[in-house]
Amino acid sequence: MDATMNQKRALITGITGQDGSYLAGLLLNKGYDVHGLVRRSSSFNTGRIDAIYQDPHLAGVRLHLHYADLTDANSLSRLVRQIEPTEVYNLGAQSHVRVSFDQPIYTADASGVGALKLLEAVRDYRDHSGAPVRYYQASSSEMFGKVVEVPQTEKTPFYPRSPYGVAKVYAHWITVNYRESYGLHASCGILFNHESPRRGETFVTRKITRAVGRIHCGLQKKLYLGNLHAKRDWGFAGDYVEMMWRMLQQDQPDDYVVATGETHEVREFCEKAFARVGLDWRDFVEIDPRYLRPAEVDLLLGDPTKAKQKLGWEPTVTFDELVAMMVDADLELAQREKTLLDAGHSVTFKTSRD
Numbered sequence: 001m002d003a004t005m006n007q008k009r010a011l012i013t014g015i016t017g018q019d020g021s022y023l024a025g026l027l028l029n030k031g032y033d034v035h036g037l038v039r040r041s042s043s044f045n046t047g048r049i050d051a052i053y054q055d056p057h058l059a060g061v062r063l064h065l066h067y068a069d070l071t072d073a074n075s076l077s078r079l080v081r082q083i084e085p086t087e088v089y090n091l092g093a094q095s096h097v098r099v100s101f102d103q104p105i106y107t108a109d110a111s112g113v114g115a116l117k118l119l120e121a122v123r124d125y126r127d128h129s130g131a132p133v134r135y136y137q138a139s140s141s142e143m144f145g146k147v148v149e150v151p152q153t154e155k156t157p158f159y160p161r162s163p164y165g166v167a168k169v170y171a172h173w174i175t176v177n178y179r180e181s182y183g184l185h186a187s188c189g190i191l192f193n194h195e196s197p198r199r200g201e202t203f204v205t206r207k208i209t210r211a212v213g214r215i216h217c218g219l220q221k222k223l224y225l226g227n228l229h230a231k232r233d234w235g236f237a238g239d240y241v242e243m244m245w246r247m248l249q250q251d252q253p254d255d256y257v258v259a260t261g262e263t264h265e266v267r268e269f270c271e272k273a274f275a276r277v278g279l280d281w282r283d284f285v286e287i288d289p290r291y292l293r294p295a296e297v298d299l300l301l302g303d304p305t306k307a308k309q310k311l312g313w314e315p316t317v318t319f320d321e322l323v324a325m326m327v328d329a330d331l332e333l334a335q336r337e338k339t340l341l342d343a344g345h346s347v348t349f350k351t352s353r354d
């Protein structure tokens, strides 16, 4: 690659996911060349980045997509050597907690050892080229699991409750180890739940807001959920990706909790989401035990003091605003679906299995 010395080049794994799409937009706005790792799929998986990918000023000019996979170490090494990134953001993962009970080994491979494979690729590239490169690891509040203290800070011991949580603990500690062993500028963002209209439809917030939109438009009758009493510290994804970038702009690599410092029950999310369209959630929500998990994380509440002090962290979207933003977006989506259906077109809606 004809690399211009001063040009910042980011490699993002998971660019097709919620966070990857927001981060790609953020970095492009900051003038970066952005390279995204995309895994081969038999159906389209680039919906969240289509808008920027189809922009002729970006596609193939400042935004590049490459096929590779976190489970395939060779593809990662080749990609890192070819791209010569200045910053690597490892956001790729099998990120669904309940699914991780069905696919524990794949989850360990992609979400856990995948980080090691990428770190190895980055270390080799740095050692051979001498080029400085910074690395971000998407750590998760799921590592706190059955929490041993409230609120959770960077010093709270981990007690993961799912194969996903365990895989993330491995990825977290191997990142810390590469920082301490090889002097890699590698940072972990211990991010608490963050949501948006781009959230995957099998995560609870989006599952709820999608159902609210469809129920309001007469396209769905009921919403089936699992544990309504779990508590989460929910923020807006757009705010959280900015913190990923800020972590890599620090002189010293470090680990940070990013959270709002507020926690809410799933039930409360339901209540506010249905109320946004004038409905009572109790008329529509039913419990389906298939959505319960073999082991649950009951309560997450983050203490983001360190991120506030060192990164200038301040969430810009409140819980109520987040619910409203997601419901409004999904109402528009449901209205478009209804218009298509009324015009005789077919619309495929898949009920979440997770």
Ligand code: NAP
Binding pocket: 013, 014, 015, 016, 017, 018, 019, 020, 037, 038, 039, 041, 045, 068, 069, 070, 071, 090, 091, 092, 093, 094, 095, 096, 110, 138, 139, 140, 141, 190, 191, 192, 193, 194, 195, 200
């Ligand atoms: P997401 O929407 O589920 O996106 C996951 C991304 O990883 C997708 O681009 C997916 O590709 C990709 N991916 C999955 N398996 C892969 C593999 N084997 N090789 C390469 N790429 C693979 O997740 P997100 O919400 O954006 O989260 C981003 C990261 O932050 C994840 O690591 C997640 O575990 C972590 N995290 C998320 C939260 C949160 O609340 N959102 C909180 C803490 C940590 P496809 O599009 O092809 O599926």
Ligand code: F7E
Binding pocket: 095, 096, 097, 098, 140, 141, 142, 191, 192, 193, 194, 202, 203, 204, 205, 207, 224, 225, 226, 227, 228, 230, 231, 232, 266, 291, 292, 293, 296, 297, 354
């Ligand atoms: O579940 C309960 C469920 O799947 C939240 C991932 O991004 O954040 C996410 O993991 C809560 C749980 O997110 C349903 O039991 C009830 O207690 O939206 P979720 P999660 O498991 O917290 C962390 C930080 C990550 O790192 C992960 O990658 O909601 N719940 N009923 C339900 N959850 C789902 N999915 N579906 C239900 O029907």
